[in-house]
Amino acid sequence: MGAHDVHDEQDTARTLRAISGELSDRFYERDDVVRTLVVTLLAGQHSLVLAGQHSLVLGPPGTAKSEMARELTGRIEGASYWEILLSKFTSPTRMFGPIDVAALARGEYRQVYDGRATTAHIAFIDEIFKCSTAALNETLGYLNERIYHPESGGEPISCPLIGAITASNELPSGEDLAAIYDRLLVRIEVGYLADPSNFAALVRSAVRRPVPQTRTTIELAALQQAVTDGVPAVEVPDMIVDAVCTLRAALRRRELVASDRRWRQSVSLLQASAYLDGRPAVAETDLSVLTHVLWDSPAERPAVEREVLQLVNPDAKEALDLADVIEELETQLDAMAGQSREALSEWVIKKAHNKLAMAGKRLEKLRLEAAGSGRSTAAIDRVAGRQRAVRARVLTEALGMDASMVQAQL
Incomplete structure (x- = not known):
């Protein structure tokens, strides 16, 4: 070229x-x-x-x-x-x-x-x-x-x-x-x-x-040129091939098996991801796109995402661990439906408030670290959105705060 x-x-x-x-x-x-x-x-x-x-x-x-x-x-x-x-x-x-x-x-x-x-x-x-x-x-x-x-x-x-x-x-x-x-x-x-x-x-x-x-x-014509010439010219280093092999083995241990054809076709996605970012070779961060490729049912997607991010994006992997904490708090809030305001307030003070606040601060730090290193913040942003959503529910449903006041705090 x-x-x-x-x-x-x-x-x-x-x-x-x-x-x-x-x-x-x-x-x-x-x-x-x-x-x-x-x-x-x-x-x-x-x-x-x-x-x-x-x-x-x-x-x-x-x-x-x-x-x-x-x-x-x-x-x-x-x-x-x-x-x-x-x-x-x-x-x-x-x-x-x-x-x-x-x-x-x-x-x-x-x-x-x-x-x-x-x-x-x-x-x-x-x-x-x-x-x-x-x-x-x-x-x-x-x-x-x-x-x-x-x-x-x-x-x-x-x-x-x-x-x-x-x-x-x-x-x-x-x-x-x-x-x-x-x-x-x-x-x-x-x-x-x-x-x-x-x-x-x-x-x-x-x-x-x-x-x-x-x-x-x-x-x-520019898009066609990119598809036929630009993207195929992006290099795929041996380290990426090794990472893909490692990922396949990790998913197989979880009994998540994708066809050989799907794995082969996914290489062009890695090249396209690098091309879009203006890089001449595939990097580990491009492997994140595989979270949208290697599952059949939506129930399998979280497990695939964890394995991919564990391999290429440790801060996003930690964000997913924080997501588990946030989801558990929301489940507890659902289970407490109908309880007195006093009981809900006590639960917020003893459990929910501190956990949600700590998760929010950690997610902010993880996002800064990821953005500073050029890594994708998509997973972190998604979990941060869930943290804000659950916090809003806690403030309105458990503490009875007005929605506009909650919006100002968020």
């Missing part, structure tokens, strides 16, 4: 970081989600041309899944974008191209592909696991090989899809849908806002006039 090419790649990475930052500012508590979606689009499948990976955003309704996808994909200038909300009755022709009725009247059988999945560079597929039986095989071919078989037969059509962002409120049921789930390399869980200050800002945003935001965009 020449000096000019390196300069272009650095510009592309800077632009993508700017886009990630703007989206993180807009969507509260979604920094890691946004970054992971960008990394996934960048992470090429080396056997295919101009092809990134696919992601699944898993979470309840009303968590900005579709809005994030639209806002991200809308920043790619020149890209053809297609989205659909699937149901059990969605036909393949609605997805890939309806029949041309005018041509049919002339005795010609053909499909209209413009504006459909067949011509899209980026796709957003909502409720992916409601894919109809009729559309299942074509959807798999579309995601796997980027091809579509026309209704009239003949040669398959090559689709320019770089990557698909998919979303669902629930996990798939049945072996047929499991095949689609397996093809979604990155799986990101989202939930409702945990931090009371972020929730308050969300409520305020509903009544305030929106302030014009900076809107950075990137050219489609």
